[in-house]
Amino acid sequence: MQAAPTYRWGLGFIAMRWRHVFWLLPLAGLLIGLGLQLWVLYGPTAVGIIQARPIPGYRAATFPVDVATVLQSDVILSKTTDSLDLAEPGASNRERCMLELRTMIHTQCIPGTSLIEVRVAGRSRRQSIRIWNALLYHTNKHFDDIRSAAENAKLAAMEATIKALELDLDQMRRELSVALAGNNPTFGATGSADEEKRKAELGKLKTDFEAAQKSLEAAKIHLISRQMGCRLLENPIISHEMPVISPRWTHWDVLRPLLYHAGIGLSIGVLLTVPVAYLLEFLLPRRRSEPHLAT
Numbered sequence: 001m002q003a004a005p006t007y008r009w010g011l012g013f014i015a016m017r018w019r020h021v022f023w024l025l026p027l028a029g030l031l032i033g034l035g036l037q038l039w040v041l042y043g044p045t046a047v048g049i050i051q052a053r054p055i056p057g058y059r060a061a062t063f064p065v066d067v068a069t070v071l072q073s074d075v076i077l078s079k080t081t082d083s084l085d086l087a088e089p090g091a092s093n094r095e096r097c098m099l100e101l102r103t104m105i106h107t108q109c110i111p112g113t114s115l116i117e118v119r120v121a122g123r124s125r126r127q128s129i130r131i132w133n134a135l136l137y138h139t140n141k142h143f144d145d146i147r148s149a150a151e152n153a154k155l156a157a158m159e160a161t162i163k164a165l166e167l168d169l170d171q172m173r174r175e176l177s178v179a180l181a182g183n184n185p186t187f188g189a190t191g192s193a194d195e196e197k198r199k200a201e202l203g204k205l206k207t208d209f210e211a212a213q214k215s216l217e218a219a220k221i222h223l224i225s226r227q228m229g230c231r232l233l234e235n236p237i238i239s240h241e242m243p244v245i246s247p248r249w250t251h252w253d254v255l256r257p258l259l260y261h262a263g264i265g266l267s268i269g270v271l272l273t274v275p276v277a278y279l280l281e282f283l284l285p286r287r288r289s290e291p292h293l294a295t
Helices: 011-017 020-043 063-071 074-084 091-105 127-182 192-231 252-282
Strands: 045-052 104-110 114-122 239-243
Touching: 011 252, 020 045, 020 063, 045 127, 063 074, 063 104, 063 114, 063 127, 063 239, 074 114, 074 127, 091 104, 114 127, 114 192, 127 192, 127 239
Parallel strands: none
Antiparallel strands: 045 114, 045 239, 104 114
């Protein structure tokens, strides 16, 4: 009588029978990890990281979300379409081009930071990078105009304050000149009491005049400092990582993510070898028959 077939579930037996799985899966994981990262670096999708710097009128906590929204707004898409000459003549063509452009753009705010990842999936990498750069420029210009308007309003208020201080100072200068010349009728009386009163009022005029001078000088210095600060302000939107046509894979900033994703793929492949080998053994079992026993 022939014994029933048996299954060998020992790890050594499984590893011996499905030994090809133990090197094919890690290799496949390594190649997939490399391939995905190479697709990111050299594929048609342009990926970059930008940072949003808060400006007046926007809260720092929500500003990155506002920037992500503006990136896909009709105003920015319209300017991008016109600057790159993407649409053919005609209102319908322009609207259709803007709609298509909106579907190409994907933004993601990185939690806990003011960084935003911007992806543009065009027909080619060159086109995607052109659109990415145009979006950054027009978005920067949009927020810079808002900031400039706010700063100009503050500068105008400061200039008005300085003008008022100058008028007050001129009035004080005239009053002080009259008092010093002795032409003020208030100081016309003689006598010790009137003399003391005249000296006290003259001293007060001098003190007020000097204080007004200092206030005017401080206001002018503050205005000049503010004007210089406006000229030295950084762009509201700055780029940390810009997409390029063909990055050099030998550069460490490019090689590091390649090695990182290759390592992840290799690790996943190694972790899957044993489960996959057992699954194959379950689906394609190897039957082993025992020899007939003599009775």
